[in-house]
Amino acid sequence: MEDIGVSESDAVFDSLNLNPQLFFNEVLNTVDDFLLQTFDFFFQEASTKLNAEATQRSQNLKQGVDCIRQKVQSVLDQKLAVWEKFCLYHCFSLPEGFHMPNTDESRGNDIDLGAITDPDVDGQLDSLRRKLAEVEKESEMLNQEIYDLERQSSFNARCINEAVQLFEQNSYPELFQEIMATASELRMQMGKLNTNMIEETAKMKAKRIDSSEMDISALNGAKGLSNTKLEDLQEFVNLMKSM
Template sequence: MEGSESEAIFESLNLNPQLFINETLNTVDDLVHDAFHFFRQQASTLLNTHATDRSEDLTKGIDTVRSMVQSVLDKRLAMWEKYCLRHCFALPQGFSLPKADEPNGDVLMCEEPLCDTDLEAQLESLRNKLTAVGRESAVLEREFQSLEELCASSNRTAGIVNEALQLYETNSAHDFFQEMVRTASELRTRMLKLKMGKSLGTEQTKAEMFYNPNRDLSKIDSKGASTEKLEELQQFLAEMKKL
């Protein structure tokens, strides 16, 4: 970079890139020195090597580690220095500073009239559109809140209806079970009555067969039971099937 156009331009601005790089390298060296000095003190305290033969061995070991670290660090910093000089502080070819008497383009732009009618009209149109969008956004926000409230109300109504249906189904099942119990009880009662009636009818039929000389033998089966009672029993069973 020495003797180049970039160096001349930086010097004209009272800037020295190489001085900045050197100060950075010196700062890094100071940090490394302080770090290893602190490391030596802590190691000596922890290992209790003050005024002993091990103190010299510890110093040699720390110096060896520092030498290894310093070697790698110096290579890295040398690469960093080259990169800064070639890229960070290198100006494009043909670059030149404007002279003091030359007008600046930015100044010319600033001197142009600021009140452009077309530009103001466009800005006003954009402001109006932004205001309209803000109002529409507020309306949409209110509608959205109304829909949320309606949805919540609908969900509550659906929950109430579901609870009512569950309660109705539960009560219907209970009523059906009670109806079955009543039907079974009624069936048991009728069967008992039928059994008792059949027993009495059989005894009465046998008596009529024995004492009635004008009895109709066609209405009496082989066991002495009346066919009329059998027909009544069949009719009762048919009615029970309809239940």
């Protein structure tokens, strides 16, 4: 059974003081307001955590939040446009031949039991039930998408908080000062070690000279080096070279 035109459906809804388009507008405006409030809150929290108020970082953060909001808004607009079209042509479209009963005539007449059991009416009711089930399923999908977006927003907020905490815990100026102090202390220790090595070397040379068993008195002018042993001369030469 074909549906009647949109204008005829509007006439029926007007007679019942109903306006489907007003319903759509209220739903869309509610979603837009919720989205704007969500991202405004996200921007304020991020600015506070990052101390980015009235700075260039605040402008950069604002641009980033707006970019994310526009992407989310684009996806929601597409989904809501499909939802609005479905509701308009399936939920708010009346079947062909549907008409409102005359109020004056129905007041004086008894209920027609045969009309209640009319197969056509039963078929229309079944069709409406199926359409209502489809609308409920679509609404559940939209609610799930909104829930996923809220979870993603919460995850992004946690990531920002963790980044701020890491930035606050790791103070780079203090770390640089600590490195400089450690380097200065290392240079002092190396200088002391070098001085100790020089002093120790000098002591060892003096000790070797003092412990030499070479008889220097053997080198007299009369006999020359005739009484000096070759091993003693070689040891003396090596000792002089090492000094």
